[in-house]
Amino acid sequence: MKRRDFLKTSAISSSALLAPAFLRAYNPQRLYNSRAERILVVVQLSGGNDGLNTIVPYRNDLYYQQRPSLAIAKEEVLPVSDELGFHPAMSALQSLYDDGLMSIVNNVGYPNPDRSHFRSMDIWHTASRSDEYLSTGWLGRYLDQACIDCEQAHVALEVDDALSLALKGEKRSGFAMSSPAQLKKMTDNRYLQLIADHPHEHEENVAYLYKTLIDTQASADYLASQARVHRSTVDYPATEFGRDLKQIAELITADTDTHIYYVSLTGFDTHAGQQGRQQRLLQQYSEGMKAFMEDLRQNKLINDTLVLTFSEFGRRVSQNASGGTDHGTANNLFLMGGNLRRKGFFNEGPDLTDLDEGDLKYRVDFREVYASILNKWLQADALEVLNGRFAGLPLI
Amino acid sequence: MASSQKQGLLTRFPKEAKITKFYGPKVKDSLNLGGERRDIKPPKGIVVKRTNFGNVDRNSSRKTWTPVYHKSNDMQQIKHLYWRAGFGLSPTAWAERRNWSVQRAVEQLFAEAAKDQSIRNAIAAASGPFENFSEMSQMSKDERRKEARKKITADTADWIQMMADERSSALKHRMMLFWHGHFACRVLQPNLALKQLAVLEEHALGNFRDLVLGIARDPAMIRYLNNQQNRKDSPNENFARELMELFTIGRGNYSERDVKEAARAFTGWSSNLRGEFVFRRFQHDFGSKTFMGKTGNFDGDDIIDMLLARKQTAVFLTRKIYRYFVNDKVDEARVQELAESFYSSGYDIGRLMRNLFSSDWFYAPQNMGTQIKSPIVLLVGMMRTLPTEFRDDRTFLILQKALGQMIFNPPNVAGWPGGQSWIDNSTLMLRLNLPVYLLEAGEANLRPKDALESDSRGGRLRKLDARIDFSRLENWLGAQQPAAAAKELAEYLIVRPVQLPALLAEGLARQSDTARTLPMMLVGVMSLPEYQLC
Numbered sequence: 001m002k003r004r005d006f007l008k009t010s011a012i013s014s015s016a017l018l019a020p021a022f023l024r025a026y027n028p029q030r031l032y033n034s035r036a037e038r039i040l041v042v043v044q045l046s047g048g049n050d051g052l053n054t055i056v057p058y059r060n061d062l063y064y065q066q067r068p069s070l071a072i073a074k075e076e077v078l079p080v081s082d083e084l085g086f087h088p089a090m091s092a093l094q095s096l097y098d099d100g101l102m103s104i105v106n107n108v109g110y111p112n113p114d115r116s117h118f119r120s121m122d123i124w125h126t127a128s129r130s131d132e133y134l135s136t137g138w139l140g141r142y143l144d145q146a147c148i149d150c151e152q153a154h155v156a157l158e159v160d161d162a163l164s165l166a167l168k169g170e171k172r173s174g175f176a177m178s179s180p181a182q183l184k185k186m187t188d189n190r191y192l193q194l195i196a197d198h199p200h201e202h203e204e205n206v207a208y209l210y211k212t213l214i215d216t217q218a219s220a221d222y223l224a225s226q227a228r229v230h231r232s233t234v235d236y237p238a239t240e241f242g243r244d245l246k247q248i249a250e251l252i253t254a255d256t257d258t259h260i261y262y263v264s265l266t267g268f269d270t271h272a273g274q275q276g277r278q279q280r281l282l283q284q285y286s287e288g289m290k291a292f293m294e295d296l297r298q299n300k301l302i303n304d305t306l307v308l309t310f311s312e313f314g315r316r317v318s319q320n321a322s323g324g325t326d327h328g329t330a331n332n333l334f335l336m337g338g339n340l341r342r343k344g345f346f347n348e349g350p351d352l353t354d355l356d357e358g359d360l361k362y363r364v365d366f367r368e369v370y371a372s373i374l375n376k377w378l379q380a381d382a383l384e385v386l387n388g389r390f391a392g393l394p395l396i
Numbered sequence: 397m398a399s400s401q402k403q404g405l406l407t408r409f410p411k412e413a414k415i416t417k418f419y420g421p422k423v424k425d426s427l428n429l430g431g432e433r434r435d436i437k438p439p440k441g442i443v444v445k446r447t448n449f450g451n452v453d454r455n456s457s458r459k460t461w462t463p464v465y466h467k468s469n470d471m472q473q474i475k476h477l478y479w480r481a482g483f484g485l486s487p488t489a490w491a492e493r494r495n496w497s498v499q500r501a502v503e504q505l506f507a508e509a510a511k512d513q514s515i516r517n518a519i520a521a522a523s524g525p526f527e528n529f530s531e532m533s534q535m536s537k538d539e540r541r542k543e544a545r546k547k548i549t550a551d552t553a554d555w556i557q558m559m560a561d562e563r564s565s566a567l568k569h570r571m572m573l574f575w576h577g578h579f580a581c582r583v584l585q586p587n588l589a590l591k592q593l594a595v596l597e598e599h600a601l602g603n604f605r606d607l608v609l610g611i612a613r614d615p616a617m618i619r620y621l622n623n624q625q626n627r628k629d630s631p632n633e634n635f636a637r638e639l640m641e642l643f644t645i646g647r648g649n650y651s652e653r654d655v656k657e658a659a660r661a662f663t664g665w666s667s668n669l670r671g672e673f674v675f676r677r678f679q680h681d682f683g684s685k686t687f688m689g690k691t692g693n694f695d696g697d698d699i700i701d702m703l704l705a706r707k708q709t710a711v712f713l714t715r716k717i718y719r720y721f722v723n724d725k726v727d728e729a730r731v732q733e734l735a736e737s738f739y740s741s742g743y744d745i746g747r748l749m750r751n752l753f754s755s756d757w758f759y760a761p762q763n764m765g766t767q768i769k770s771p772i773v774l775l776v777g778m779m780r781t782l783p784t785e786f787r788d789d790r791t792f793l794i795l796q797k798a799l800g801q802m803i804f805n806p807p808n809v810a811g812w813p814g815g816q817s818w819i820d821n822s823t824l825m826l827r828l829n830l831p832v833y834l835l836e837a838g839e840a841n842l843r844p845k846d847a848l849e850s851d852s853r854g855g856r857l858r859k860l861d862a863r864i865d866f867s868r869l870e871n872w873l874g875a876q877q878p879a880a881a882a883k884e885l886a887e888y889l890i891v892r893p894v895q896l897p898a899l900l901a902e903g904l905a906r907q908s909d910t911a912r913t914l915p916m917m918l919v920g921v922m923s924l925p926e927y928q929l930c
Binding site: 119122131133153161165168173175176178183189191194195199200203204205209212215219271272322 | 538798813824929
């Protein structure tokens with residue numbers, strides 16, 4: 001791992017050929033490498049996680065009035081401040097919090113919030129205004145900017161069968177695979193391997209298809225071999241999300257040429273019977289994250305990694321008639337890693353006396369968070385990626 | 397077809413009796429085309445470096461090949477026309493029409509389209525489509541949502557099957573698919589989806605004004621763009637804005653004031669519980685409005701007329717049609733020329749399309765076989781050309797999801813961006829593997845992405861449940877030598893000229909089981925990246 005320190009100075013898109021010659025000899029990978037030493041992991045909680053029952057305002061009477069049967073009882077909350085505490089299923093996350101590996105940003109959202117899952121998710125993915133439709137994602141545009149000459153297709157990797165809008169750029173896009181094995185199954189089609197070398201025309205779209213095929217096969221081979229380099233010794237929860245995180249940790253530890261990972265946990269759309277379902281999901285999430293951060297810590301990678309967790313919106317302050325909550329607006333968001341500027345709570349919890357038709361008002365625009373990550377963590381130009389001026393926040 | 401398993405409101409076309417020869421898939425039998433298996437295990441921690449991998453120009457001389465067009469260019473033109481104005485030809489139609497003149501083919505396409513009203517017929521034949529609403533009111537909100545989703549899935553499957561049915565007009569349905577992307581609308585109530593389709597069908601090749609007026613009164617669109625909430629006291633600008641930005645005149649040709657005033661003109665345009673358009677007088681703003689420099693007591697129809705009176709609307713639409721039907725790269729001179737006559741015809745869509753398909757430049761080499769098929773065009777193309785029948789609605793649903801185009805569920809009101817955005821590593825690998833899944837019963841193992849309301853991601857689709865009718869291809873190609881047959885097949889299935897890999901011929905020569913020859917040949921041709929283009 002020592003070479004990480006040597007290479008820290010290399011900027012994202014600078015050619016690795018600028019690295020001292022002895023390093024190249026030492027690690028041939030670097031010849032093809034263009035990644036910074038910093039890793040970003042994005043965790044998406046799909047469906048709209050109920051933030052109020054995640055970080056609970058357990059001293060707030062309004063919270064208990066609005067949620068007569070759904071509020072988390074004071075004595076069950078895991079308190080971390082005078083006002084706020086974790087959902088009881090999140091003791092694992094609390095320990096990360098106690099270790100100073102977590103920042104919680106409250107009241108994150110955007111002006112004129114949209115309560116449709118798909119639209120609001122698009123807004124988060126594309127970093128657009130709520131009245132604007134973009135067909136590229138914020139990480140895709142980052143790739144367009146920082147990675148236009150990157151040789152590998154897997155610089156940004158989504159652990160899923162399909163690629164999210166967040167990772168689609170104009171010229172460059174991320175790479176999707178649910179596992180190296182599943183990906184290999186698709187590229188192991190022997191005929192396709194032969195076709196990749198088949199002579200073809202110079203026509204733009206023909207060439208584009210062949211290039212994507214060849215790149216995918218190369219990445220599949222590479223990722224399959226990378227997946228065998230390191231076996232994690234940490235216990236992850238035996239869930240799909242746990243396996244996905246373990247996969248990511250193993251690839252990071254193997255020093256894979258990927259510096260953005262994207263993973264989702266879905267099922268948070270709790271219109272009915274929220275209690276049991278959210279409890280299961282939050283437990284999966286926090287135990288998974290605990291194992292993941294522990295894994296990174298053991299491999300001395302925790303300072304090189306930043307994890308962002310978000311959901312497309314929070315939920316209404318008051319519960320509905322079916323023991324659930326309906327789509328809301330502003331929500332909390334988590335950052336994890338060893339390099340956080342403000343550990344613990346970044347800002348105050350939600351103000352339940354100042355609502356917008358029963359929904360929380362946002363105080364922090366999510367694009368400010370993206371701007372901080374782009375500028376400070378990925379050393380990119382947020383102005384260009386976000387199509388607007390967001391100064392960023394002192395997060396990292 | 398076991399129609400009892402289907403949920404759709406549309407009754408399927410009665411199928412004529414036909415002999416379907418079905419080769420039972422052999423599960424473990426994967427395409428054996430010979431050749432050395434490439435060593436794919438690189439040493440630990442080493443990047444696999446392959447020739448041409450990396451930043452090397454992939455069009456280096458070794459791999460580039462300049463095609464020599466087939467002698468009979470007309471045949472390629474026919475192929476091009478039927479792919480762009482439809483979804484390709486069935487084997488029978490190909491045999492019959494490949495030597496037709498373009499002019500004759502264009503006439504025939506429009507004659508077929510004029511007769512086709514399959515959606516409206518199917519709706520009329522279905523018994524009381526709206527009785528389901530009262531039935532559904534007994535259910536809980538959750539059950540209703542699930543039931544509605546199931547019905548939309550089924551209706552979508554029905555529409556896809558109509559597109560693929562040889563007896564329906566390919567041009568009509570291709571136009572409807574275009575308009576569905578243009579008037580992109582996420583529909584949550586199944587009855588409303590059908591209603592909207594009927595509007596698209598009626599005016600697909602008719603007058604654009606009628607089409608816009610129909611869409612402005614369409615309950616699904618009214619709900620999608622929040623015109624339900626557009627009331628005199630609290631106007632909602634969503635519909636008015638998209639009407640201008642995306643449906644008619646395009647950005648940069650109107651002011652924010654115009655949006656506000658237009659929104660006022662559409663106040664009270666709403667729909668009732670039975671899914672019918674209603675004009676709510678008391679919510680309508682009858683006051684005077686100033687729109688694009690004119691002042692009067694305008695209503696929605698006036699706004700639409702004023703938008704169509706601007707030539708920019710004709711240009712905006714024509715450019716979009718050019719992108720969709722001709723080439724992503726727009727030739728502005730052609731667009732202006734077409735738009736001019738579109739405008740002076742009073743927005744006659746049929747005439748515009750006839751102009752386009754009859755132009756010389758439509759058949760220029762740079763326009764033929766250079767467009768990436770949308771997922772629906774890809775699927776419907778397979779269904780028409782092989783022909784293939786998918787046997788359950790879920791297969792359609794999961795394929796649409798995995799390939800990135802779900803009918804009645806566009807990414808947003810701007811529709812599907814199309815072109816290269818259809819392709820990323822996962823969608824390309826799925827597209828290239830589809831022939832294996834279809835023809836060799838290869839394991840697809842697809843997982844749908846968004847199951848927001850359950851903890852699990854929903855079941856995987858392990859195999860595609862499809863039935864392929866090989867009989868027509870067999871009759872056509874059965875007597876030929878495999879290598880020659882493969883060449884003819886490639887000429888039939890792929891618009892651009894391609895070279896078949898030598899290994900395909902070798903593999904075919906070695907294949908002793910004659911029943912496997914045709915599937916192998918099809919996989920060999922349809923797995924070529926060029927098959928993704930039309």
